[in-house]
Amino acid sequence: MxxxxxxxxxxxxxxxxxxxxxxxxxxxxxxxxxxxxxxxxxxxxxxxxxxxxxxxxxxxxxxxxAATMMLVEDGRFALDDAVAAWLPEIAEPMVVRTPSSPVDDVVPAARPVTVADLLTFRAGWGFPTDFSLPAVAPLFGELRQGPPQPRAVAAPDEWMATLARIPMLHQPGEAWLYNACSDILGVLIARVAGCSxxxxxxxxxxxxxxxxxxxxxxxxxxxxxxxxxxxxxxxxxxxxxxxxxxxxxxxxxxxxxxxxxxxxxxxxxxxxxxxxxxxxxxxxxxxxxxxxxxxxxxxxxxxxxxxxxxxxxxxxxxxxxxxxxxxxxxxxxxxxxxxxxxxxxxxxxxxxxxxxxxxxxxxxxxxxxxxxxxxxxxxxxxxxxxx
CATH class of the missing domain: 3.40.710.10 (DD-peptidase/beta-lactamase superfamily)
Incomplete structure (x- = not known):
């Protein structure tokens, strides 16, 4: 056997x-x-x-x-709450006109990003199947997404300021995109909880x-x-x-x-x-x-x-x-x-x-x-x- x-x-x-x-x-x-x-x-x-x-x-x-759901149970926020109250950097995000558009060809997000968007990886930032899309490059180069490299990533406030300058690939709720949403959740947890x-x-x-x-x-x-x-x-x-x-x-x-x-x-x-x-x-x-x-x-x-x-x-x-x-x-x-x-x-x-x-x-x-x-x-x- x-x-x-x-x-x-x-x-x-x-x-x-x-x-x-x-x-x-x-x-x-x-x-x-x-x-x-x-x-x-x-x-x-x-x-x-x-x-x-x-x-x-x-x-x-x-x-x-799981940590995010603990804060939901604590009554600190609800799944359908917009995260802008705690993450003001992404209160008014921009979205590339089409996934293949240049990073400066953008339109406003149709609605705010919610806690549920982040948990389901449908907030608009992250890796698609096609890594060659223009809006993907800043995720690697500026946010240091990809293989973990703790010493190379900026502190949370600076990281969020950088994220705010990077357009979404898709409108909130539209598509599943890998990885970035968990990092955003980590910042959200810390700010809501008042500790690291x-x-x-x-x-x-x-x-x-x-x-x-x-x-x-x-x-x-x-x-x-x-x-x-x-x-x-x-x-x-x-x-x-x-x-x-x-x-x-x-x-x-x-x-x-x-x-x-x-x-x-x-x-x-x-x-x-x-x-x-x-x-x-x-x-x-x-x-x-x-x-x-x-x-x-x-x-x-x-x-x-x-x-x-x-x-x-x-x-x-x-x-x-x-x-x-x-x-x-x-x-x-x-x-x-x-x-x-x-x-x-x-x-x-x-x-x-x-x-x-x-x-x-x-x-x-x-x-x-x-x-x-x-x-x-x-x-x-x-x-x-x-x-």
Whole structure:
């Protein structure tokens, strides 16, 4: 019978990725199955362990969405509230006349941006399927969107001032666009709460759930558990992107709600259990239901095919709508991180699958086979090795 070790060991034996930690819990009351294989560095000097710390990249997004829903439950704002009261920089945004128009060919936004627009990634800013569109370039060049780079991003007030000068690609509510909305939500949370995003997440989510190794920087005393981060090199080897004493060794000026967190498999599992338990003790069951419900139209899902591959989008994560390929499980909620991470839950069954590696993805799709294999193993149970 095939187990997690059988799935992951062949993947790391060739050194790409150098190591991985996977966790599968089927919600049946038994202990989760956890496997750590390979090493935390390409040289093989630091063994991978269960509590190795990873840059989880876009697995930050569901956490940011949950924090936003906590403020909704606190009565600080409603989903249909315009965000201009807290984010005046985008009170009167401009939109390019067509997605392919130059950045100076703009019209006013037809309506204000709402909290729901940000949660569903339909506020107007973000990455489309076509990265060559003129209004996409400033997202990379001026906002430093893309692969997480904490030391390169300006502080929130300066970042928002820059965003205000960049036109939207689409009118609010019109199209799903990737990534930027979670960063905007991070600024919104901090301004509404009256504290920094790291402080809010630590007090309201990480401490109550016991997520002791999750944050926007790794304390000096824990750097020995922090993995290196790599991308595939042109020569077939691995190029170092970030070392343990690099960009996450101190608190960033801009804590990215889109991709700034570091965490461990067990920490993210604690967050997953909260969602599977109906939000207790942090959220109501209704808020969790809104998070893992698809909010997109069929046309919006089709327009986001590069990222979603037929999936829908809830708040902060994708939702499997129909089994469009053998790996999908209708109702599955979660997301992937560009640093080589993936985490999903299935509310109807209690399943959780988590895979953490330290090798950047080559692009939004197709996804690496180990991610799909871990999903399938969790969803289908141990299975006989294919011949």
């Amino acid at each position: 095939t187990g997690l070790l059988d799935i992951l060991q062949p993947c790391v034996e060739g050194g790409s990725p150098p190591g991985a930690v996977a966790l599968v819990d089927r919600g049946d009351g038994s202990e989760p199955e956890v496997v750590a294989v390979g090493s935390a560095d390409a040289a093989g000097d630091v063994p991978m362990v269960r509590d190795s710390i990873f840059r989880i990249a876009s697995l930050t997004k569901p956490v940011t969405a 995003l790291p402080e809010f997440l630590a007090e309201r989510i990480f401490e109550p759930l016991g997520m002791a190794d999750t944050g926007f920087a790794v304390p000096a005393g824990q750097l020995g558990r922090f993995t290196h981060c790599y991308r595939a090199g042109a020569d077939g080897g691995l190029d170092l992107v970030d070392a343990p004493d690099g960009q996450w060794s101190s608190m960033p000026a801009f804590p990215s709600g889109a991709g700034g967190l570091v965490s461990t498999a067990d920490d993210w599992f604690a967050f997953a259990r909260m969602l599977l338990d109906g939000g207790g003790p942090l959220l109501s069951a209704d808020s969790v239901r809104r998070m893992n419900t698809d909010h997109l139209t069929a046309a919006q899902r089709d327009g986001a095919s590069l990222f979603l591959e037929g999936q829908g989008w809830g708040f902060g994560g994708s939702v499997d709508v129909t089994p469009t390929d053998p790996w999908n499980v209708p109702g599955r909620y979660g997301w992937i991180g560009g640093t080589g991470t993936a985490a999903h839950i299935v509310p109807s069954t209690g399943l959780t699958t988590i895979l953490l590696t330290q090798l950047e993805l080559a692009g939004p799709s197709p996804l690496p086979e180990p991610m799909r294999a871990v999903w399938a193993y969790g969803a289908r149970g141990p299975r006989t090795t294919r011949t």
